[in-house]
Amino acid sequence: METEGFAIYDVMMQLKNxxxxxxxxxxxxxxxxLLAAGTKGKRFMMPHAKAMIQQPRVPSSGLMTGSDVLIRAKEVIINKDxxxxxxxxxTxxxxETVTQVMRRPFYMDSxxxxxxxVIDKDERISESS
Incomplete structure (x- = not known):
């Protein structure tokens, strides 16, 4: 969900800590x-977690008019950019690099x-972190 993702991101960027x-x-x-937007040096993944970059998707058009489909498609392009x-x-x-990998789903292990x-450490989170 682009709107929710951008909303959480905006709040994260307002925090001083x-x-x-x-x-x-x-x-x-x-x-x-959101994982990548954490403070540098404080971004982690659990050993069996996955991260994936993908293009935003156009919601199902169903019985929408052609004009409505075009409006939604333009919004998806703006969100992608x-x-x-x-x-x-x-990262x-x-x-150019991000655009290239985003052409198809880009799966990443830690x-x-x-x-x-996307992260800074690809190991288990230690008690001292």
Whole structure:
């Protein structure tokens, strides 16, 4: 859900304190952005968690008119561009790199997520963290 994901992101960016993020289960789409948006050095994934970057989806059009479908498609493109920009910022990858991997679902285990810049540590969270 793009609206909810961006709303949570906006609140996270307003906080002055450190934000620890932990990937548990699957961080897909905007959840992957929220994982990456944590404070550098404080972003983790559990050993068997997955992260996945994907393009936003157009909701089912059902019996919508062609004009309504076009309006929704334009909104999805705007959301995609915003998501690409924010992922680029937080992972320190170029916009081109994020756009490229987003063309198809891009799954990452904790090692790949660390290499891509989504998290900082790909190991179990220690008691001292």
């Amino acid at each position: 450190e934000i620890h993020t932990v990937g548990v289960g699957a961080a897909i789409g905007h959840a992957c952005l 915003t998501l690409v920009g924010l992922l680029s910022k937080h 320190e990858n170029s916009v 090692t790949k997520a660390k290499e891509f810049g």
